[in-house]
Amino acid sequence: MQKGKLTKDTIVVAGQERSYVYYIPSDYDEKTPLPLLFSFHGATSNAEHHSRLTQFHKLAETEKFFVLYPESTHVDPANPAAKQWNEGVDGNPAKAANVDDVGFIAELLEQWKQKYHVNKNKIFTTGFSNGSGFSLRLAIDLPNTFTGVGGVAGPLPIVFSNKVENMPPLVFIMGDADPVIPFTAADAAGEKKYFIYDLLGARKTAEAFAYGSFDVTDIQTERLPTVLLEDPTRVDRTKFLDKQERARVTFYTVKGGGHTWPGGPKLQPPAANGAVSQQLDATRVIWDTLSNLTSPK
Numbered sequence: 001m002q003k004g005k006l007t008k009d010t011i012v013v014a015g016q017e018r019s020y021v022y023y024i025p026s027d028y029d030e031k032t033p034l035p036l037l038f039s040f041h042g043a044t045s046n047a048e049h050h051s052r053l054t055q056f057h058k059l060a061e062t063e064k065f066f067v068l069y070p071e072s073t074h075v076d077p078a079n080p081a082a083k084q085w086n087e088g089v090d091g092n093p094a095k096a097a098n099v100d101d102v103g104f105i106a107e108l109l110e111q112w113k114q115k116y117h118v119n120k121n122k123i124f125t126t127g128f129s130n131g132s133g134f135s136l137r138l139a140i141d142l143p144n145t146f147t148g149v150g151g152v153a154g155p156l157p158i159v160f161s162n163k164v165e166n167m168p169p170l171v172f173i174m175g176d177a178d179p180v181i182p183f184t185a186a187d188a189a190g191e192k193k194y195f196i197y198d199l200l201g202a203r204k205t206a207e208a209f210a211y212g213s214f215d216v217t218d219i220q221t222e223r224l225p226t227v228l229l230e231d232p233t234r235v236d237r238t239k240f241l242d243k244q245e246r247a248r249v250t251f252y253t254v255k256g257g258g259h260t261w262p263g264g265p266k267l268q269p270p271a272a273n274g275a276v277s278q279q280l281d282a283t284r285v286i287w288d289t290l291s292n293l294t295s296p297k
Contacts, residue, residue: 023057035122040131164212175257
């Protein structure tokens with residue numbers, strides 16, 4: 001066990017070696033139960049790059065939680081796009097190869113609960129792009145496992161849209177100028193070409209979780225204060241509230257935002273992915289939202 005530094009490790013699942021990067025706070029005493037957060041990289045990316053993009057581990061040092069950055073399988077090393085999570089979308093090389101990513105994460109989580117003092121009421125899953133869609137799938141395929149789900153720029157695959165029941169609370173963030181994944185169904189049906197289809201729109205993803213799993217009694221939308229005047233992006237926050245006025249789903253629309261991680265590095269190549277908003281710190285927003293949840297609903 002390494003504390004206070006990003007460390008790569010492996011496990012064997014169904015005869016296959018799978019890898020991940022983890023972070024344990026430097027003062028972890030093995031007695032106090034800590035929350036655990038998964039964060040999944042996007043297509044063509046990797047765990048190390050995703051750690052630099054999101055910086056969840058730096059937050060983990062001060063907020064005291066475990067972070068796991070799992071690594072997807074590169075099913076065809078000659079094709080960069082063949083390194084993805086199997087989020088269930090047709091055309092995904094990992095799906096075509098029948099990669100059992102859900103089984104990998106289920107086993108990884110079980111091993112961590114056995115080896116470390118994990119707070120079982122505070123287990124979260126998050127991700128970016130393809131990793132976001134995979135996080136949403138995990139919440140469906142591993143029911144009663146996660147206390148909350150967070151996603152950026154990766155809506156729910158349509159194939160799972162009728163299976164969203166008894167889900168944990170969700171925080172979802174996406175730019176409405178995303179050039180990689182359609183922000184809405186209307187965008188997908190338009191003349192512009194995207195890299196990925198067969199996903200619900202951003203708001204439809206939020207609504208699927210909200211209405212499929214909760215008794216929503218109110219919806220509140222507000223424009224968040226501008227942080228940087230020179231940043232042309234703006235952020236709208238929509239909360240889906242239950243009878244107790246708790247936000248069960250929180251949806252952030254980044255006006256003018258691209259296929260990027262808000263609040264992350266100002267340069268997130270390729271440049272064609274669009275604007276990186278600095279009006280919102282996605283890492284902090286996701287953690288603050290999820291960490292205030294105490295148990296599966």
